[in-house]
């Protein structure tokens with residue numbers, strides 16, 4: 001039986017980069033101990049599938065961080081966003097209705113499954129172009145030279161952001177993704193530099209200010225131009241909301257699907273039989289994507305703030321408490337998934353990788369499509385791929401977790 005002190009220590013250990021290649025034994029301990037309160041802090045950690053599902057559906061929890069009792073720099077908390085300029089004007093990820101509903105509606109039509117499906121030929125072309133570029137060499141990095149360029153190209157094209165600015169955007173986006181990590185007073189060495197993060201927020205906002213000015217004069221067939229038209233049309237969204245929506249979509253498009261593609265590629269490289277089966281039958285790709293979302297989720301935890309008192313298990317949650325849902329633990333809950341540590345694409349998959357309820361991931365259809373096409377083309381075209389280093393080196397991000405590099409060897413890239 002784990003004590004409350006041990007569970008708090010386990011939670012803090014999640015921040016240690018040494019845990020990043022395989023945090024799942026630690027998540028298993030946390031799940032068995034949960035739900036639990038972090039010491040006397042206003043932070044409750046929720047870990048089982050049933051409890052995470054119940055909290056995500058509970059109308060008494062909010063995404064509005066201004067309701068949190070915790071102040072900056074206190075106990076293990078989810079606070080860094082408070083340090084960013086973006087926090088002054090939160091994106092709709094951090095807004096409750098009615099603002100959330102109004103802003104989400106403005107962009108949601110660009111992300112419906114039907115609209116996204118039309119992108120399949122373009123997505124296939126991007127993946128094939130990426131693989132064509134690798135054909136001369138006998139090695140490539142499956143993160144930086146395969147998983148990363150696809151989602152980034154797609155989100156830049158959708159938003160209307162010049163791909164030439166990519167290096168700069170990726171730098172800001174990676175820093176801003178750190179604002180989604182838990183932090184801890186006991187482990188400040190694992191914290192991103194708050195001043196650097198704040199600067200990234202300000203610079204990204206300034207970047208979108210300039211791009212908006214330019215696009216206002218020369219509109220294009222992109223989401224930014226549509227949002228500018230909505231702003232001009234009257235009371236649909238303010239200028240600050242336009243900027244924070246663009247920043248949200250840019251960061252979401254940069255920091256998540258890359259991990260899904262990389263984690264799925266890693267799962268296949270570690271299981272040559274699965275890779276061979278996918279090559280023989282491309283229809284398997286969707287199930288492999290879903291199982292990767294469960295087994296090795298690109299978003300490992302979801303935070304909420306209690307807007308009212310509630311009870312989870314035997315823990316009383318009070319108004320203003322931060323509630324951290326460890327979905328990476330919940331998705332290996334043996335109460336829901338048989339043999340949960342086994343990668344099994346054929347299982348009935350009730351994962352929580354895209355969240356649940358009003359904030360369910362807007363980009364889920366796009367992420368699924370991109371990952372399916374990337375895996376299918378990889379299996380079809382890359383002959384005899386082999387990981388050079390296993391486990392790969394991971395990025396430092398705790399929540400949006402994924403490999404930084406994944407060098408692999410191959411014997412040939414087949415023609416399209």
Ligand code: HEM
Nearest residue numbers: 092093252253256257260298353354355359361362363367
């Ligand atoms: C595998 C890839 C992805 C994963 C695992 C993922 C995961 C998630 C999760 C868990 C949430 C809910 C957060 C919460 O409830 O607090 C979310 C929200 C969101 N995601 Fe994704 N995401 C992915 C890709 C994308 C992409 C490609 C986009 C679009 C460019 C996107 C845009 C968004 C937006 C706008 C929200 C906020 C929705 C709202 O607040 O109503 N995501 N995502």
